Amino acid sequence: MADLSAKRVAILATDMFEQVELVEPRKAVEEAGADVELVSLETGKIQGFNHYDKADAFPVDKAVGDVSADDYDALLLPGGVGNPDRLRMDDDAVRFVRDFYEQGKPIAAICHAPWMLVEAGIARDHTLTSFWSLQTDVRNAGGNWVDEELVVDSGIVTSRSPDDLPAFCPKVVEEFAEGTHQRRRIHAEATAS
Numbered sequence: 001m002a003d004l005s006a007k008r009v010a011i012l013a014t015d016m017f018e019q020v021e022l023v024e025p026r027k028a029v030e031e032a033g034a035d036v037e038l039v040s041l042e043t044g045k046i047q048g049f050n051h052y053d054k055a056d057a058f059p060v061d062k063a064v065g066d067v068s069a070d071d072y073d074a075l076l077l078p079g080g081v082g083n084p085d086r087l088r089m090d091d092d093a094v095r096f097v098r099d100f101y102e103q104g105k106p107i108a109a110i111c112h113a114p115w116m117l118v119e120a121g122i123a124r125d126h127t128l129t130s131f132w133s134l135q136t137d138v139r140n141a142g143g144n145w146v147d148e149e150l151v152v153d154s155g156i157v158t159s160r161s162p163d164d165l166p167a168f169c170p171k172v173v174e175e176f177a178e179g180t181h182q183r184r185r186i187h188a189e190a191t192a193s
Contacts (some may be wrong), residue, residue, distance in 0.1 A: 001170075002177030005033030007073040009176060012064065012093060012116075014040050016082025019048030019055040020162045021110050025076055028169035029176060037061040037072075041090055049080055065092045069099035074176040079111025079131065079161075088119035098122065101156075104180035108157040108172040110164070114138060117156070127151055128158045155181030 009029050013022055022038075030036055040046050040060040048055040069075070075097065077084070087093040098120040100107050109117055114130040115137065117123045124142030129151045138145040149164040150157070150171055157175050159168040 001032055002173050003033055004029055004173065004177055007034045007176060008071065009034045009036045009074045009076060010039045010067065010069075010072040010096075011036060011076045011078065012039050012087065012096060013046060013078050013080075014083055014086050015047040016049050016080050016086070017046065017078045018080035018083070018111055018162065019050055020165065021078035021080065021113075022048065022058070022076075024165045025078070025108065025110070025169050025172050028173050029074075029076070032173045032177070034074075034176065037067075039064050039067055039096070041087070041093065049082075064090070064096050067096070069096060069103055069105065072100075072105070073179065074106045075100045075108070076172065077107065077109040077113035077116050079109075079113040081112050084112050084115040088115050094120050104155070106155040106157070106175040106178065106181065108168070108175065110159045110168055111161050114158055117158075118143070122156070126153045126156060128153065128156070129160050130158060131160055 038061045042063050043060050045057040047057050097116050101122045111131045118137050118141040123138050127144040129148050135145040150159050150167040
């Protein structure tokens, strides 16, 4: 297994995240030695879900408005329907995700979490997977959506659902260990020039 002992990983989530999609990848990167912090819209606790049923509450380490992508080596985005839907309406959360991309740092997103990649302007010209209901959003954002358990494109790791965690978790560790990647310019930059 890859060594992440010198890496700092941010997990960005808020209420209604799919609990297993946070817990299992977090366990994998921590077992590889990473220092992991849970970042959310505000400090306190956030509520996990097992599909539509409440699960456990998790303590937040830092509020997204108080951190920067400069503080971390990689970003993990768990899914759940309500979690990324709420995060994508927060300017600080969207900027946080975009900054990881612009700095060439690896990002892992599972299930509904690729909504954050769409909102941050990262989906354009990338091949991604997600929960099937997001395929139109990914395509409308200029991405190439595919129905595969695991996709890696320029250091962006995506998977469809909790069923894909056995493939997702080891690939997340591998990409996080690899570190920075050459990034394509995001659409917002390309249209601004």
